[in-house]
Amino acid sequence: MAEEIKADKSMDLKGLPCPMPVVKISKGIKDVAVGEVVMCETSDPGALADFPAWAKTSGNEILQTVQEGNTVKFYIKRKV
Amino acid sequence: MDEQTRQDLLKLFESKLNQAMRLYLETCSRCGVCTQACHVYASMPQAKYIAAYRAEIVRRIYKKYFKKQGELMPSLGESKSLTDMALTELYEAAYSCTGCRRCMVYCPFGIDTQMIMSIAKLLLVGAHAEPEILTMLADTSIAKGESLDIFREGFLASVKNLEAQVVEKWKAEAGETVIPVDKEGADLLYVALAGAHSIIPAAAVFNAAKENWTLSFFEAVNFGAFVGDPSRTKLILNRIVGEALRLKVKEVCICECGTAFRVMKQLSGKQPFKVSSVTEVHARYLREGRIKLDKSRNPEPVTYHDPCQIARNAGIIDEPRYILKHLVQDYRELAPEPIYNWCCGGGGGLVALGEDTLDFRMKSAKVKAEQIKKTGAKTVCTACENCHTQLSDLSAHYQLGTEVKFLTSMVADSLVK
Numbered sequence: 146m147a148e149e150i151k152a153d154k155s156m157d158l159k160g161l162p163c164p165m166p167v168v169k170i171s172k173g174i175k176d177v178a179v180g181e182v183v184m185c186e187t188s189d190p191g192a193l194a195d196f197p198a199w200a201k202t203s204g205n206e207i208l209q210t211v212q213e214g215n216t217v218k219f220y221i222k223r224k225v
Numbered sequence: 226m227d228e229q230t231r232q233d234l235l236k237l238f239e240s241k242l243n244q245a246m247r248l249y250l251e252t253c254s255r256c257g258v259c260t261q262a263c264h265v266y267a268s269m270p271q272a273k274y275i276a277a278y279r280a281e282i283v284r285r286i287y288k289k290y291f292k293k294q295g296e297l298m299p300s301l302g303e304s305k306s307l308t309d310m311a312l313t314e315l316y317e318a319a320y321s322c323t324g325c326r327r328c329m330v331y332c333p334f335g336i337d338t339q340m341i342m343s344i345a346k347l348l349l350v351g352a353h354a355e356p357e358i359l360t361m362l363a364d365t366s367i368a369k370g371e372s373l374d375i376f377r378e379g380f381l382a383s384v385k386n387l388e389a390q391v392v393e394k395w396k397a398e399a400g401e402t403v404i405p406v407d408k409e410g411a412d413l414l415y416v417a418l419a420g421a422h423s424i425i426p427a428a429a430v431f432n433a434a435k436e437n438w439t440l441s442f443f444e445a446v447n448f449g450a451f452v453g454d455p456s457r458t459k460l461i462l463n464r465i466v467g468e469a470l471r472l473k474v475k476e477v478c479i480c481e482c483g484t485a486f487r488v489m490k491q492l493s494g495k496q497p498f499k500v501s502s503v504t505e506v507h508a509r510y511l512r513e514g515r516i517k518l519d520k521s522r523n524p525e526p527v528t529y530h531d532p533c534q535i536a537r538n539a540g541i542i543d544e545p546r547y548i549l550k551h552l553v554q555d556y557r558e559l560a561p562e563p564i565y566n567w568c569c570g571g572g573g574g575l576v577a578l579g580e581d582t583l584d585f586r587m588k589s590a591k592v593k594a595e596q597i598k599k600t601g602a603k604t605v606c607t608a609c610e611n612c613h614t615q616l617s618d619l620s621a622h623y624q625l626g627t628e629v630k631f632l633t634s635m636v637a638d639s640l641v642k
């Protein structure tokens with residue numbers, strides 16, 4: 146498994162109602178500086194699909210996706 | 226606002242002026258019947274929250290630019306120029322209206338304030354003055370439709386992870402796929418939301434009913450509709466229509482999301498599949514004896530909140546009651562007639578705006594909280610994600626002591642062989 150990236154902020158976005166995972170990550174990423182990394186965790190299939198699409202739309206970058214049992218961790222670098 | 230922007234916005238305004246809209250804009254007699262019909266006004270009696278007052282903000286611009294000067298049209302009142310100031314008023318009017326259409330059922334002319342507010346929302350989109358989070362959510366949905374490949378494998382793996390929780394509710398037969406995805410030739414395409422809670426119970430019920438079903442890659446919700454942008458609405462909708470055609474399904478079943486259901490039902494056009502809400506599908510399974518429920522699991526008093534977009538605006542009123550008759554021992558109605566049920570106060574994109582609208586959502590839905598309290602119910606169930614979030618917030622804010630549940634979850638938890 147690839148080495149885990151150091152995150153500047155962590156967010157637990159598991160089990161949230163629609164559309165809070167995407168709303169929270171778009172707000173949360175603004176709490177770190179450009180170039181810093183947010184780690185967010187989800188276990189919801191739709192949210193998992195939403196993050197790459199959100200990153201593409203918002204111009205941020207998913208550095209790594211780590212599957213751990215039922216949860217998935219995204220490491221997202223603030224680019225804009 | 227520069228002249229070019231104004232002209233562009235007026236073109237957008239004009240694109241909304243079909244016969245029905247013109248009628249709504251020209252007919253109000255200012256009788257005031259709609260005043261008390263709006264939960265926002267009933268909870269916070271201020272003139273700006275009267276349905277006809279909201280409509281008047283749009284109507285004045287209509288009079289200024291789309292009616293000939295001097296034409297006798299007293300119901301139109303004063304005219305007003307389209308300025309930055311007018312945009313601020315349009316924002317306040319549109320984003321304090323949940324689009325519940327309760328005012329419409331009271332209005333003697335059936336004036337649709339929600340439809341008039343759709344002009345306000347479109348002008349705000351045109352002026353880039355809409356809540357940007359809603360546009361961002363809509364664009365995320367569109368990007369998903371364009372790049373299935375980037376999430377396909379992850380989505381499939383994560384769906385697989387939910388199987389054990391589905392089986393806990395209903396044991397699948399040997400060899401049966403617990404959550405089928407991308408299954409060509411399935412009869413029914415189920416379109417869920419992002420959360421596992423929108424997939425697990427529904428899957429258990431489909432399997433119990435022996436449905437030949439498949440799960441959609443896409444989420445049902447349509448943020449293009451919330452933000453009032455017809456082109457984004459269509460793009461988001463087309464992802465699901467395209468998937469349904471590709472898989473050759475006979476029915477598209479929309480999860481517990483009011484706006485998703487109304488948009489799919491009313492805007493998907495003539496298609497070789499029918500569109501149903503998950504509530505209709507569950508009522509059908511019960512009627513056909515394909516599932517059985519154990520009422521004794523729900524002895525406490527339960528009430529049902531009719532989501533405006535599913536009940537008043539799409540006519541699904543009898544089906545949830547038919548389910549509840551088989552599901553709970555002590556059912557209590559919220560309103561004497563479901564069509565006059567108070568809106569929960571969370572529609573129109575307000576819940577999606579999260580914490581930013583929380584204070585307004587709580588204050589403007591005081592009448593809803595009182596309505597729930599009067600029933601004495603311990604559980605409020607509903608069939609819409611937005612309503613569920615808003616009702617849970619209301620329960621906490623007004624200390625109602627009620628638990629809010631999804632109807633589908635209650636059905637799944639009461640399945641018997």
Ligand code: SF4
Pocket residue numbers: 262263264265275276279321322323324325326327328329338339568
């Ligand atoms: S649609 Fe609902 S929220 Fe909007 S003005 Fe009418 S009653 Fe009020």
Ligand code: SF4
Pocket residue numbers: 252253254255256257258259260276277331332333334335336
């Ligand atoms: S009830 Fe209808 S006609 Fe009367 S004020 Fe309201 S919108 Fe106008």
